[in-house]
Amino acid sequence: MTDPLRILTIFGTRPEAIKLFPLVHALDADSRFISRVCVSGQHRDMLDQVLAIAGLAPDHDLDVMQPGQTLDMLTANLLSGLGQVMDAEKPDWVVVQGDTATAMAGALAAYYRKIPVAHVEAGLRSGNIHHPWPEEVNRKIIGTIARLHLAPTETSAEALRRENVAPETIHVTGNTVIDALHWITRRIGQEPALAAGLAELEARFNGKRIIGVTSHRRENFGGGLEAIAAAIREIARRDDVALIFPVHPNPNVRAVMDGALAGLPNVAMIEPLDYPHFARLLDICHLMLSDSGGVQEEAPALGKPVLVMRETTERPEGVAAGTARLVGTDSRRIVEEVTRLLDDEAAYAEMARAHNPFGDGRSVGRIVELLAIRP
Incomplete structure (x- = not known):
């Protein structure tokens, strides 16, 4: 043997x-x-x-x-x-x-x-x-x-x-991230308490379209993060949306976001989410605004468009399939692309229904x- x-x-x-x-x-x-x-x-x-x-x-x-x-x-x-x-x-x-x-x-x-x-x-x-x-x-x-x-x-x-x-x-x-997402989704279905920690925010933002935000990339430290924060402030002026932003613990991220976004009534800056709660955020959001690599793979599995706040991506399959769009870190471009997905139902549906190429x-x-x- x-x-x-x-x-x-x-x-x-x-x-x-x-x-x-x-x-x-x-x-x-x-x-x-x-x-x-x-x-x-x-x-x-x-x-x-x-x-x-x-x-x-x-x-x-x-x-x-x-x-x-x-x-x-x-x-x-x-x-x-x-x-x-x-x-x-x-x-x-x-x-x-x-x-x-x-x-x-x-x-x-x-x-x-x-x-x-x-x-x-x-x-x-x-x-x-x-x-x-x-x-x-x-x-x-x-x-x-x-x-x-x-x-x-x-x-x-x-x-x-x-x-x-x-x-x-x-x-x-x-x-394998799709395997993991299927696994955690099944677990949450069996044990809803695993992802119940967002219930208060879900109730607070009831009736609004939720935009999930993640931002932590090193190449965006400094001016890039400041531009991202400015875009979020502008988007938050709408009364029909709410933004849930698990803020990375890196002080380079926190200092910028706290300075720009603290006190906005429809921006919830929260501690980083564990995996079940992040899966829940993907499930309840209307779209994701992110500079993360993994989000480009995970969100499309749940039919959620991703606007990628980076100049390049090593995951071009999502862009080619239409599930993701590169928007960089220019504040005006970010606001324009988010606004398009919020106000143009056909544009949103085109991204949400695109085939997920990742597994x-x-x-x-x-x-x-x-x-x-x-x-």
């Missing part, structure tokens, strides 16, 4: 945890694998929220974050800590997701030990190494190292082929079968 394959899954941020917990569940339930999980703690509180709701207890927790830590200090700590975990676990596969410092350092530490890497959500490219920063370069580094490229879409797979990645190592699986909710099963092939 063949020994089970040892899989070490590494993640450290909330988005990684959301996109990987369905895979960890599947690996845990499959006798072909011994599944081990290492978290870096790159997003401490937000990561722990996802671990709790998903019922995951990591085998290793590096807890790497320190006050005032630079990116190079973070990378050095990740590389050393993850290397020690790999030396102890001796995995057959290392699984990383996306484009974080944790994912990049995990891939590099595995490469130093000649351990094959499987990259979930491979092949996303914006074409600009400074947007998003530093994620675009992190992705390219992982793409050079990985032996198994699990691309969410054909567009992502083609980007890898253009970089001369061996075609036989590239597999289009769909995006069918069965991505995890495809990935598990690919990992079952011995490297």
